[in-house]
Amino acid sequence: MNISVVITTFNGSKTIEKALNSLIQQEVNSRLLYEIIVVDNNSTDNTAELVRKMIKSYPDKNISLIKECKQGPVHGRHTGLLKSKYEIILFLDDDMIAMSNYIESYSNLFKSDQKLGLAGAKIRVPESYEEPKYMNTIKSVLAINETFDFKNYFVPSMQAIRKEAYMFFYNNGFEQKLLFRKDNKYKYARGQDIEFSLALRYTPYHCGFNKDTYLIHDFGTERLKIENIIDLKQQVGYALAIIAPYKYVFKSSKKTSYYYYLIRSTLSLLKVVFKENRKINLNEKYWILRTLILTKKDYQDLEKEIYNAKWNVLDL
Numbered sequence: 001m002n003i004s005v006v007i008t009t010f011n012g013s014k015t016i017e018k019a020l021n022s023l024i025q026q027e028v029n030s031r032l033l034y035e036i037i038v039v040d041n042n043s044t045d046n047t048a049e050l051v052r053k054m055i056k057s058y059p060d061k062n063i064s065l066i067k068e069c070k071q072g073p074v075h076g077r078h079t080g081l082l083k084s085k086y087e088i089i090l091f092l093d094d095d096m097i098a099m100s101n102y103i104e105s106y107s108n109l110f111k112s113d114q115k116l117g118l119a120g121a122k123i124r125v126p127e128s129y130e131e132p133k134y135m136n137t138i139k140s141v142l143a144i145n146e147t148f149d150f151k152n153y154f155v156p157s158m159q160a161i162r163k164e165a166y167m168f169f170y171n172n173g174f175e176q177k178l179l180f181r182k183d184n185k186y187k188y189a190r191g192q193d194i195e196f197s198l199a200l201r202y203t204p205y206h207c208g209f210n211k212d213t214y215l216i217h218d219f220g221t222e223r224l225k226i227e228n229i230i231d232l233k234q235q236v237g238y239a240l241a242i243i244a245p246y247k248y249v250f251k252s253s254k255k256t257s258y259y260y261y262l263i264r265s266t267l268s269l270l271k272v273v274f275k276e277n278r279k280i281n282l283n284e285k286y287w288i289l290r291t292l293i294l295t296k297k298d299y300q301d302l303e304k305e306i307y308n309a310k311w312n313v314l315d316l
Contacts, residue, residue, distance in 0.1 A: 001107045003034040004084035008076030012094030013045045020054050022098040024061050034103050035062040039076040072179045074192055090160050097216040105212040106160045117165035117205025118158050122214035138229050158193035165205040172310035177242055191239030198246035202312040230283050237287025245302040258299050265289045
């Protein structure tokens with residue numbers, strides 16, 4: 001199956017060339033076609049100029065640059081997908097480096113399962129990074145994962161999607177709540193990939209894990225500082241509370257998941273008090289509970305939306 005790679009970038013001049021080089025150097029069979037679409041999401045540095053130089057240097061690599069003025073990676077990805085030629089879309093950040101078999105491994109994965117809607121693979125940090133002692137506690141918020149979460153049924157970093165599955169959502173009125181932009185109601189709430197994968201289980205498609213490849217996430221060691229991690233945990237706390245209905249409506253045949261999740265969140269907060277790295281984990285748990293209490297109506301509105309959605313094909 002042919003592949004379209006979409007990279008959404010905002011001021012990615014320090015890393016975009018590495019990301020593009022990793023895609024240019026892919027090892028693929030002669031029958032597999034792929035394109036690279038870079039979506040400039042209002043960069044104010046020289047990112048676009050660097051991409052244009054790459055396009056000129058590699059005219060045979062089918063690289064294109066487009067602009068998306070609506071701020072946020074969700075919008076950048078959406079625009080890139082609509083401009084894409086092929087049936088499987090790989091979403092990458094501008095600071096991710098793909099292994100040489102990355103594209104072909106995803107082509108094979110989706111070819112083997114026609115109902116596979118989206119998938120992720122392992123994500124690691126560069127070996128040169130000095131990992132802090134609390135690294136295992138923060139891997140999830142940095143999109144560093146070694147396995148697919150089959151228990152909770154989500155892909156922490158959605159890297160590949162079947163265009164048909166994506167269009168099924170949007171043609172049936174799906175709107176993501178987590179947009180990660182300044183004017184978003186939920187501030188800088190992260191979790192766009194988790195939201196999408198949790199919602200996917202209400203559709204005819206399912207999630208999967210690509211065990212044959214991985215990405216290097218070169219986000220910079222600055223993000224590993226404790227003050228930045230605490231801020232990330234707050235954003236994750238917002239996100240998990242907002243998208244919880246996708247998870248708990250699926251488990252219940254009645255619209256009572258709000259109180260169930262409220263009790264679980266309270267117990268989870270109390271449990272963390274007695275564990276290691278309390279400063280980090282308490283921040284996330286506190287913001288889950290705080291957001292849950294303050295956004296009760298939003299939670300219940302999303303419950304109703306899930307039950308009534310055209311993209312929900314389940315008999316709930």
